[in-house]
Amino acid sequence: MTRSALVVAPAWVGDTILAQPMLELIHRSDPALAIDLLAPPWTAGLAARLPGVRDVIDAPFRHGQLGLGARRAVARAVRAREYGKAWLLPNSFKSALVPWFAGIPERIGYVGEWRHWLLTDARRLDTARLPTMAERFAALALADGEPLPALPQPRLRVDVAARDATLSRLGLDAVRPVAALCPGAEYGPAKRWPPSQFATVADSLVADGYQVWLFGSAKDQQVTAEIRSMCTARSQLRPVDLAGRTTLSEAIDLMSLAQRVVSNDSGLMHVAAALDRPMVALYGSSSPAFTPPLSAQARIVSLGLPCSPCFARECPLGHFHCMRQLTPGHVLDTISSMPPCPPTPAQP
Numbered sequence: 001m002t003r004s005a006l007v008v009a010p011a012w013v014g015d016t017i018l019a020q021p022m023l024e025l026i027h028r029s030d031p032a033l034a035i036d037l038l039a040p041p042w043t044a045g046l047a048a049r050l051p052g053v054r055d056v057i058d059a060p061f062r063h064g065q066l067g068l069g070a071r072r073a074v075a076r077a078v079r080a081r082e083y084g085k086a087w088l089l090p091n092s093f094k095s096a097l098v099p100w101f102a103g104i105p106e107r108i109g110y111v112g113e114w115r116h117w118l119l120t121d122a123r124r125l126d127t128a129r130l131p132t133m134a135e136r137f138a139a140l141a142l143a144d145g146e147p148l149p150a151l152p153q154p155r156l157r158v159d160v161a162a163r164d165a166t167l168s169r170l171g172l173d174a175v176r177p178v179a180a181l182c183p184g185a186e187y188g189p190a191k192r193w194p195p196s197q198f199a200t201v202a203d204s205l206v207a208d209g210y211q212v213w214l215f216g217s218a219k220d221q222q223v224t225a226e227i228r229s230m231c232t233a234r235s236q237l238r239p240v241d242l243a244g245r246t247t248l249s250e251a252i253d254l255m256s257l258a259q260r261v262v263s264n265d266s267g268l269m270h271v272a273a274a275l276d277r278p279m280v281a282l283y284g285s286s287s288p289a290f291t292p293p294l295s296a297q298a299r300i301v302s303l304g305l306p307c308s309p310c311f312a313r314e315c316p317l318g319h320f321h322c323m324r325q326l327t328p329g330h331v332l333d334t335i336s337s338m339p340p341c342p343p344t345p346a347q348p
Contacts, residue, residue, distance in 0.1 A: 044058060284326070
């Protein structure tokens with residue numbers, strides 16, 4: 001029987017991508033180990049694109065839901081797979097229940113929310129030694145206290161056939177170079193660059209010969225429509241609004257074609273980084289010291305004001321200077337300094 005292990009994945013898109021270096025470290029130390037992910041439905045398509053993942057098990061729990069009955073039901077299915085080990089990436093009590101109910105012999109994670117007794121290898125998190133989220137995840141793949149090597153860059157698999165089908169369905173092509181704009185941020189408005197600034201950048205990119213694609217979920221449709229309406233380019237050259245028109249897997253495939261990306265600190269920012277796209281990453285209320293885009297192709301733009309990072313969902317001071325004072329000219333100067341880059345190749 002193939003030896004296998006379970007990883008309880010984070011609930012956020014960006015955090016799930018930041019777990020991929022950990023998966024690679026596990027495989028480096030034990031190449032024959034098969035790894036499955038327990039992931040919520042909204043990240044399942046992403047989890048299936050992570051190299052090193054054999055299968056994805058649905059975790060049908062709402063944010064914050066304890067759902068003991070549902071977790072026991074999932075645990076019964078997990079028990080049948082006879083995992084020898086489980087890594088628990090979220091620090092919550094409830095995230096430890098399925099591996100414990102399933103009787104997985106080794107359960108590794110950080111202490112949090114009184115769940116020490118649910119773990120067989122309960123780690124104390126040293127935030128000074130492990131300042132970034134990716135490092136904290138990766139350290140769980142090693143023996144407790146073992147020095148962390150240089151992290152491998154996150155990667156995502158690209159399905160070229162599926163990408164071609166999505167291009168056809170949406171009436172798109174990549175004959176002209178593609179610039180991707182990602183104006184959403186699930187966490188809250190304090191992480192979002194104003195639509196008018198995005199529109200100015202879009203107009204400049206169109207003038208430089210790019211076609212502009214606006215990426216986002218259905219929740220971002222209001223802001224993407226606003227950006228498109230503010231653009232001054234002729235209607236046939238205005239950005240293509242893809243918000244809510246693609247699955248996450250389809251967005252990954254389409255993003256792989258982008259030769260320039262401008263993104264708020266969001267899940268799609270980490271998607272672009274894992275695809276190694278030339279990107280300008282915009283930071284205001286959040287900190288690149290904790291969840292930076294892990295790609296040499298990424299350029300972080302932040303004003304570094306005394307009031308940031310505040311990590312608030314909305315500006316607590318009401319002025320939103322960290323984003324409003326970040327000018328399109330600053331972003332466009334950063335874009336112009338980037339070398340050209342071909343589309344992301346398909347990953348095995």
